[in-house]
């Protein structure tokens with residue numbers, strides 16, 4: 001079996017993935033973000049056209065199940081814009097769900113994740129599959145919900161080979177996540193993508209996590225996470241200088257309507273990529289935006 005990136009239009013040779021926004025959202029709905037729903041396919045298409053015009057070729061949507069991810073709209077958007085789209089299964093933190101809905105979901109969670117990775121996404125036309133499992137930690141720890149979801153994600157990983165992408169609350173609890181997923185459940189660290197770490201810019205810790213083999217998915221500029229923008233390049237520099245350039249991923253992580261208006265995912269390519277090239281050389285920009293995502297999202301897919 002050769003490695004492939006599982007897009008909403010089918011499995012893709014990783015060499016064909018191209019310039020990739022490794023963590024973003026075209027659609028997202030949460031009771032935590034009232035009035036900020038990303039739920040408009042026309043707006044998503046506009047974002048993707050702008051991203052493609054800037055040289056973008058692939059975008060990974062980290063919106064998990066039950067949060068308005070619009071799996072039904074993703075294949076059409078990919079066809080209309082020529083941008084490869086990768087969708088997620090998984091669950092976010094408990095606060096994003098109705099408690100009764102969560103209780104129902106807990107039964108057979110690993111099987112649900114596995115089916116979405118191998119058979120098709122709930123709510124999408126047949127055969128439109130997820131390419132990653134999204135999970136979420138807590139502030140400096142992992143609650144029962146997080147542990148339950150991560151156990152199921154690890155099981156789905158072992159059944160399918162899928163990568164696991166992690167939301168870290170304010171950038172914390174990454175060591176606890178690796179302890180649980182890798183040390184306890186045997187997921188290889190290279191299959192784990194740690195999100196939002198620059199919200200907690202502990203560079204020594206970041207170097208340890210990269211040395212352990214995990215990918216570090218840093219947030220690009222977004223109105224929602226503006227607080228991290230000013231140390232993004234220091235974080236990149238610390239990892240590059242320590243020899244971990246091959247562990248770095250970048251994504252816009254657009255989570256609200258306000259964030260979508262500007263700068264949006266295209267900013268990654270119009271502003272950040274040239275600056276990466278200027279500061280660290282064109283080779284580094286290519287690694288972070290093209291080579292690393294091709295490795296991070298490729299899997300030797302198997303079915304249970």
Ligand SMILES: [Zn+2]
Nearest residue numbers: 023024062253
């Ligand atoms: Zn996100």
